[in-house]
Amino acid sequence: MALRGSRGDVAIVGIAETPPLAPGKTALQVQIEASLAALGDAGLGLDDVDGIATAGLAGKFDATTVAEVLGVQPRWVDTTNIGGSSFELFVAQAAAAITYGIADVVLICYGSVQRSARSRTLSSAEEAVVPLAVHELPYGPPLPVAAYALAAQRYLFETGATREQLAQIAVAARDWALLNPAAYRHDAGPLTIDDVLSSAPVSSPLHVLDCCLVTDGGGAVVLTSTERARDLRQPVVTVLGTGALSSHRGISQMPDLSDTGGRQSAEQAYRAAGLGPGDMDVVEIYDSFTITVALTLEALGLCARGEGAAFAEDGRLGPGGARPINTNGGGLAHCHPGMYGIFLLTEAVMQLRGDAGARQLARAETAVCHGTGGYLSTHATVILGVNR
């Protein structure tokens, strides 16, 4: 789809190159040098950057790693690696982002030391020297659970919340799965708080039933223009607003262990949609762990800071509750094939279309989907609405 009004609206304002020999340097160092130089060339500073795109470093979280080193928390990132054309792709994606207003200043960077390092297997070599590998992995944290456990332990300390309250989040997820024939736990019967507390410890205070499932699964969504959607077969579900934030890579670098970047991500989405938390009929929150839900409820403004765990009491989040969430059972009870984010979208769309069967919410005209990645590291929020 052609960008409307985009021709000539986006410009390249700074450039830099680093020398063709960089002995003793890593690819990360080289692209950091280039990044700072390009910003200098543009007369811009690190505080101006709200989008970062890079590829070829460690194969995942590349832009987030560059952001963490530079001390930037971008709302727009791209780490897509499609080989050498990636950077032209980044220009196209960045131009669309800037036109659409989801980024203002995008840094696209790249670095390689394949000659000096005498290695073409770049991913594995660089993966060993990114800051996460130097400062955290030597301490043997089982990831991701240990990172979320550290957040949960601090959260319980700061808020006075209890493991029982976090367990209620898992209980609600199971109650929704009992209504979802596609859910892995559909036939497992109800879960009790005691079941969660007495499940095997994994990384304190998280036990097995505080953690998402390990299943197979896949999902997909197709997007086109709303104009075109009107000619197709399904009710028209539109994207009302989006937001995103890359906060940090390693949990030791998280600015505040009990307040996530989801807050900024959600604020962007609400502002773009012209809506607020109270307008959200359907709420689908990535539930990698019970603590993820507690923190995200707060980040989405559905409850006050520090109250996310308590909010789960009295069946509030479950079927018939005052604030239902994760109506398919979530990652805790529906499925979790490694990465769950696509299912937030598929379930939200089913609810908005009125196709959610026994778990259909009576009022389902707006939905918020919030994904969390890494170690509370990356966040993205999508607000959807339906035109019936």
Next chain:
Amino acid sequence: MSADIAVDEPFFIVQRCRSCGNVQHYERPRCLRCRSADLAAEPASGRGVIHSFTLVQRSPLAHLDPPFVLALVRLEEGPVVMSHVVGTDASQLCCEQSVVATWRTFDGGKRLAVFQRSDTQERHAADTR
């Protein structure tokens, strides 16, 4: 517990910004707070508090047997580092307890900067006099 060797590699090296005074870890090209390039490396004192901790039941590293206490320690200079807490049962640990750094060595020469509770360390030092 044997005394650590006197002249030693620092447990952690932090960066102090000469422009605004911010202290950060790990080292960055610019100050995270004011973006200055005027940064100086300095050894951390080794004193801090437990910012958070978790008793880990499985280990991805062959030389590190679970269970062990993984922690985030807030150095007295300000930044947070990942480490371990050794020498105290997890049930006796709490956020904000004072800790002090020490070295933990492994077969094959690997070593990690880890922490122990400050009052434990004082008791051990007293025992060895």
